[in-house]
Amino acid sequence: MGFIVTCLGAIALSVGMKRHYRQLFHSAEFTPRKKWVARFTGCALLTLGAYVSMAESGTGLGLTLYVGYLNVAVFGWALFLAWRVSRINNRAAP
Amino acid sequence: MKGAFRQSMTWLHTWAGLVFCWILYFMFVTGTVGYGDSELDRWMKPEQPAPQRIGMGDAVTMAAAFLEREAPGADRWFITPSSDRNEPFLRVFWQYPQPAEGEEPVEPEDLRGSAEIDATTGDRMVEGRDTGGGQVLYRMHYILHYIDRDIAYRFIGVVTMLMFVGIISGIVVHKKIFKDFFTFRPSKGQRSWLDMHNLMSVSSLPFQLMITYSGLIFMVTTWMPGIALGSYGFDIKRAQDELSSIAGIVEFERSGNTAQLTALAPILVDAAERWGDDAVRNIEIRYPGDEASQVTINRREGIERSAAGLIYSGTTGEFMKERPPIPSASASVALTMLGLHEGLFAGPVLRWLYIFSGVLGTAMVATGAIYWTAKRKKTDGQPQGRGYRFVEALNVGTIMGLPTAIAAYFIANRLLPVEMASRADWEVHIMFLVWGALLLHPVLRPIQAAWREQAWLAAVAFAAVPLVNAATTSLHLVNTVSSGDWSLAAIDLSCIALAVSFAVVAAVLGKSPAETKVDAKAPIVDALDSAVNDETPVAA
Amino acid sequence: MAESKPRKKRGEIGRWHITSRVFAALIPAFLLTNTFGVFLVLLLPGDRLGAIAFSTLVSFIIYCCVIMWIFSVERLRTVWLGLLAGLIITGGGAWGLYVLENFV
Numbered sequence: 001m002g003f004i005v006t007c008l009g010a011i012a013l014s015v016g017m018k019r020h021y022r023q024l025f026h027s028a029e030f031t032p033r034k035k036w037v038a039r040f041t042g043c044a045l046l047t048l049g050a051y052v053s054m055a056e057s058g059t060g061l062g063l064t065l066y067v068g069y070l071n072v073a074v075f076g077w078a079l080f081l082a083w084r085v086s087r088i089n090n091r092a093a094p
Numbered sequence: 095m096k097g098a099f100r101q102s103m104t105w106l107h108t109w110a111g112l113v114f115c116w117i118l119y120f121m122f123v124t125g126t127v128g129y130g131d132s133e134l135d136r137w138m139k140p141e142q143p144a145p146q147r148i149g150m151g152d153a154v155t156m157a158a159a160f161l162e163r164e165a166p167g168a169d170r171w172f173i174t175p176s177s178d179r180n181e182p183f184l185r186v187f188w189q190y191p192q193p194a195e196g197e198e199p200v201e202p203e204d205l206r207g208s209a210e211i212d213a214t215t216g217d218r219m220v221e222g223r224d225t226g227g228g229q230v231l232y233r234m235h236y237i238l239h240y241i242d243r244d245i246a247y248r249f250i251g252v253v254t255m256l257m258f259v260g261i262i263s264g265i266v267v268h269k270k271i272f273k274d275f276f277t278f279r280p281s282k283g284q285r286s287w288l289d290m291h292n293l294m295s296v297s298s299l300p301f302q303l304m305i306t307y308s309g310l311i312f313m314v315t316t317w318m319p320g321i322a323l324g325s326y327g328f329d330i331k332r333a334q335d336e337l338s339s340i341a342g343i344v345e346f347e348r349s350g351n352t353a354q355l356t357a358l359a360p361i362l363v364d365a366a367e368r369w370g371d372d373a374v375r376n377i378e379i380r381y382p383g384d385e386a387s388q389v390t391i392n393r394r395e396g397i398e399r400s401a402a403g404l405i406y407s408g409t410t411g412e413f414m415k416e417r418p419p420i421p422s423a424s425a426s427v428a429l430t431m432l433g434l435h436e437g438l439f440a441g442p443v444l445r446w447l448y449i450f451s452g453v454l455g456t457a458m459v460a461t462g463a464i465y466w467t468a469k470r471k472k473t474d475g476q477p478q479g480r481g482y483r484f485v486e487a488l489n490v491g492t493i494m495g496l497p498t499a500i501a502a503y504f505i506a507n508r509l510l511p512v513e514m515a516s517r518a519d520w521e522v523h524i525m526f527l528v529w530g531a532l533l534l535h536p537v538l539r540p541i542q543a544a545w546r547e548q549a550w551l552a553a554v555a556f557a558a559v560p561l562v563n564a565a566t567t568s569l570h571l572v573n574t575v576s577s578g579d580w581s582l583a584a585i586d587l588s589c590i591a592l593a594v595s596f597a598v599v600a601a602v603l604g605k606s607p608a609e610t611k612v613d614a615k616a617p618i619v620d621a622l623d624s625a626v627n628d629e630t631p632v633a634a
Numbered sequence: 635m636a637e638s639k640p641r642k643k644r645g646e647i648g649r650w651h652i653t654s655r656v657f658a659a660l661i662p663a664f665l666l667t668n669t670f671g672v673f674l675v676l677l678l679p680g681d682r683l684g685a686i687a688f689s690t691l692v693s694f695i696i697y698c699c700v701i702m703w704i705f706s707v708e709r710l711r712t713v714w715l716g717l718l719a720g721l722i723i724t725g726g727g728a729w730g731l732y733v734l735e736n737f738v
Contacts, residue, residue, distance in 0.1 A: 067300045074297035077276060078277065318693050336682070337686075
């Protein structure tokens with residue numbers, strides 16, 4: 001559970017950044033409102049992820065796990081985004 | 095001014111990182127492997143039975159009987175009952191007193207002994223093949239090999255300090271730490287290496303900071319004794335006395351009168367009442383068979399390495415006193431750091447997360463080293479300098495060669511004849527011979543070819559590990575998976591995963607000139623990027 | 635770090651500067667870390683063992699900062715004078731406090 005919440009948090013946070021927003025929904029418009037909603041949700045979910053992890057496995061162990069989750073989530077999501085960009089490019093290329 | 099500061103920090107980051115980066119890579123690889131040391135021990139000793147769980151009371155009684163037989167009159171006995179992955183079997187350790195003045199001196203190694211006890215027989219575990227196991231590989235993480243331990247340990251301290259400087263200056267240098275948080279732009283040559291380096295470092299930054307800083311804390315007594323000694327005016331005797339009082343250890347002497355050692359099982363029942371079940375790490379018996387003997391129950395470590403203990407009389411079994419855990423807040427921070435570094439408390443999920451972070455750390459060092467060369471590559475057709483060639487060759491031979499050498503270590507464990515003399519040493523010799531050869535290889539070959547060939551070689555070597563395992567033992571994947579022995583299966587499966595990864599790398603390297611090919615399609619992303627870097631919103 | 639500007643400036647300063655700074659980072663900076671650590675222990679009130687543990691823990695961070703400072707200062711003279719001043723102040727301070735505590 002903690003892992004899933006942390007992943008969602010990382011995803012939401014990246015949606016709040018223009019470059020990644022465009023990689024995901026490259027045709028839609030990026031408004032300041034969307035940006036702040038996404039960033040706020042991302043931060044909230046990341047905080048929640050820490051709490052959920054700690055509730056699941058105790059404070060010390062939970063925090064340690066959470067840092068590991070964060071690591072996997074951010075790295076995995078960045079690779080996914082990179083893959084997505086290469087697909088967009090391939091489709092666009094003649 | 096700010097620009098100049100960043101520039102100087104870039105310089106510092108580059109050179110602090112590069113100068114020993116191959117040792118650092120070696121440390122990261124062996125340290126990451128070390129998170130599976132106990133599993134590797136089991137993998138490399140296929141003759142041993144599966145882990146044995148027996149009741150704490152039975153275990154100590156069995157161990158005491160064994161020690162009575164094998165080590166009477168010792169100064170200390172240590173009994174570690176089997177528990178989790180760290181202790182698959184009941185284990186004992188004993189130590190004899192130093193010979194008195196005037197008697198013939200004895201080598202320190204001859205005063206100590208240890209054994210693993212088979213719970214089914216109550217006697218020593220079958221020895222099986224002579225192997226260094228996962229422990230030898232893991233110990234290279236902090237004392238290297240073939241070099242004097244103390245020198246190697248000190249040297250590792252220096253490398254760790256450079257890593258620390260590298261991390262801190264790296265954070266200072268990184269301009270867009272948040273903006274580039276999720277950014278990886280592949281197939282863009284030098285830019286991609288930097289992106290990858292940043293992505294790996296930033297996403298695993300808490301781990302890297304923790305592991306490096308706690309690595310330094312291990313070095314406190316080696317490199318920073320000056321502060322403690324200086325505070326006592328370099329009066330070493332006084333400093334020692336005061337510092338050993340932290341540990342709450344009170345030294346005492348033998349009485350000289352023999353007395354029967356009390357039954358240990360009731361003591362464990364009492365300890366369980368005080369601490370709850372599963373809280374005991376090991377049992378230490380001071381002067382067994384003497385009237386003054388004492389039994390200490392040491393508490394199992396959580397994240398923090400705790401020093402709490404319960405002390406009982408060794409003749410009556412009565413509770414005497416509690417040894418409290420470390421009092422000072424700073425000391426307990428230090429112990430928590432050490433505990434986090436070793437991760438002995440980690441269950442399977444956290445253990446994999448540790449390994450994942452370790453792999454990212456490894457790759458962080460590797461991408462940093464490759465970026466160094468990618469950035470300095472001369473594009474005008476001029477020949478590269480000698481230093482550049484040196485770095486390039488070391489990069490190939492270490493980044494690709496070391497994993498292959500470790501695969502060779504595993505294969506040697508299976509293929510060297512079981513009755514061979516000093517077999518355990520030869521496992522390691524083979525590992526370093528392979529590595530040495532692979533360091534030489536890129537000197538003799540064009541660099542792109544060397545990368546490709548070594549990546550293929552690594553893929554083949556790791557693919558061979560589970561195959562050789564299946565051919566020589568019954569602990570192959572079919573058996574381990576069907577019997578649910580996932581800690582052994584995980585090793586074979588990891589080797590397969592590594593083989594696939596290296597094969598993918600090799601295939602990508604084979605598709606040269608990949609950069610130019612993809613660059614032709616890149617403008618859309620470039621447009622995207624420039625649109626993003628431009629702060630004005632762009633309508634789609 | 636993101637840019638690949640050639641660092642001409644440093645190249646011109648030359649090898650002597652770098653050797654001198656590396657040496658400063660290896661020995662005087664390490665000494666300074668120790669004298670500072672002892673000074674800190676003797677300054678901190680309360681439990682001596684706790685102070686030693688704290689000061690030793692912090693020492694690696696201090697050392698790192700000193701190294702970064704050494705490589706960020708433009709003039710070599712500033713580096714050496716700074717290190718010397720630091721050594722005199724912290725070393726002298728530590729010595730003074732030790733004497734005060736033990737012999738006065």
